Amino acid sequence: MLLEIKNLNVSYKTVNGISNVLNNFELSMDAGDIISIVGESGSGKSTLGGAITKLLPPSAIETGSVIVDGKDIVPMSESEITNMRGTTIFMIFQNPLNSLNPVKTVGYQLMEAARVRNDRSNENLDEEAMERLVIDTLRSMRLPDPEKIMKRYPHELSGGQVQRIVISMALILRPKLLIADEPTTALDVTIQAQVINLLKELNRDYKMSIIFITHDLSLAYSISNRIMVMYAGRIMELNDSEEIIKNPKHPYTIALLLSVPTKYKTETKLYYISGSPPSFFNLPAGCKFNPRCEKAFDKCREMEPDLIVSKGNSRIRCWLYE
Ligand code: SF4
Structure with a gap:
């Protein structure tokens, strides 16, 4: 296994208090995998990217383990992680500069x-x-x-x-693990396609594992073999890309797909998810998606569902599937 995240907690110390972004987060990835992390701004996906590359800001408080190529990077000093940067872990930012x-x-x-x-x-x-x-x-x-x-x-x-x-x-x-955080957002569509193809070539020719962070489900589908949908610092659904796109289960995944222009549009007007993601200082009780979920029922407002293992590679966090 190339990457194993166990019981990871990341919070930030701010003037308004502590905000808990990732709680008991777990994820594993084999060499040669491409996994996309998809979510709106404020879903915690960039915090996750920062934890995997040990590039979190000084205000971050981190516990748990992030094992990359057999080594836990959470307790590492700057000089130890510097020895892994480049050839083991490499980060591509949205702004390449x-x-x-x-x-x-x-x-x-x-x-x-x-x-x-x-x-x-x-x-x-x-x-x-x-x-x-x-x-x-x-x-x-x-x-x-x-x-x-x-x-x-x-x-x-x-x-x-x-x-x-x-x-x-x-x-x-x-590097064995490449983390690309919205690497194509600032580029025009033709260059975007070139960058996606180059990343796929790196994966195919060198068995390089890639974590692709994006807000765009169709872009995630074009590059990865697994997609993880994040909301409020939680994994909401994780499955093979094909299944996520063709047979989405979680109401948030379905809503994200309906918001993708043209291909998944079912009405003349483009669908949008009402409301906005919650602040980490003021998360709702129960399921964190419940204020925006069209399928929410009483239990959703009272108790938060666990992430359960469904069939094969599939994981889902929703009371509709308990
Ligand atoms: S648990 Fe309830 S509120 Fe949350 S996604 Fe499922 S149906 Fe919607």
Whole structure:
């Protein structure tokens, strides 16, 4: 198993008090899996991404374990996690500029990545071979004139080019686990499709596991073999992507699918989920989705359902399935 999250709790200390975002969170993932984490803003999906990469803000209080490639990263020091960053865990952010150093050229940063890979893998490439590797990688990303691009600074390139530079870095480092947090949101549709295809190639060619964080169920379906739907810091439904899209069970998953433009639209007007996700300071009693759920009944307002194991890979948190 590549990733095993056990009994994970993450809360934030704020001026308004403590907000508990993740409670007794559990998830496991095998090498080569692609799992998408889907939810609206405020569902806790980015906190989960931060916990898996150990990039939570200083105000976060974290307990439990996040075992990546056999090592629990929760108690790790900064220097211990630094040794895992790049070749074991690699993060792609929504704004790709966050992954790069603004005052170093693209070439400098990619050569650094090649040196890290070389040191940790004992491949013994010399500088010339590493430069060839970097140039070939940029070319395989369909970036024109790689030698010229290497001399540029990140801010001199377009958003789509910078995201492909970051993916080139992942290709050079070949991490076991790649976490992509809304990596295509800031890109136009054509570049979006290219980025999805590049991530799929990384998964296919290097058996790289990917956690894809998104608010977009159709994008999740296009890349992952499993989808986890999150709401108010809880897993609401987890299943094979095919099942989630073709046979959704949880009322929240169904509502998210109905909100996807055109394909799942059943009426002339696009469906929307009324209300907004609850604040972590003021979560409703019972099922956390009950104020917005069209199927809610008395029990939903009084008691919170557990996440139960349904058939095969399927998990669901809803009184309709108890
Ligand atoms: S438990 Fe009740 S409120 Fe929650 S999703 Fe199921 S039906 Fe809706």
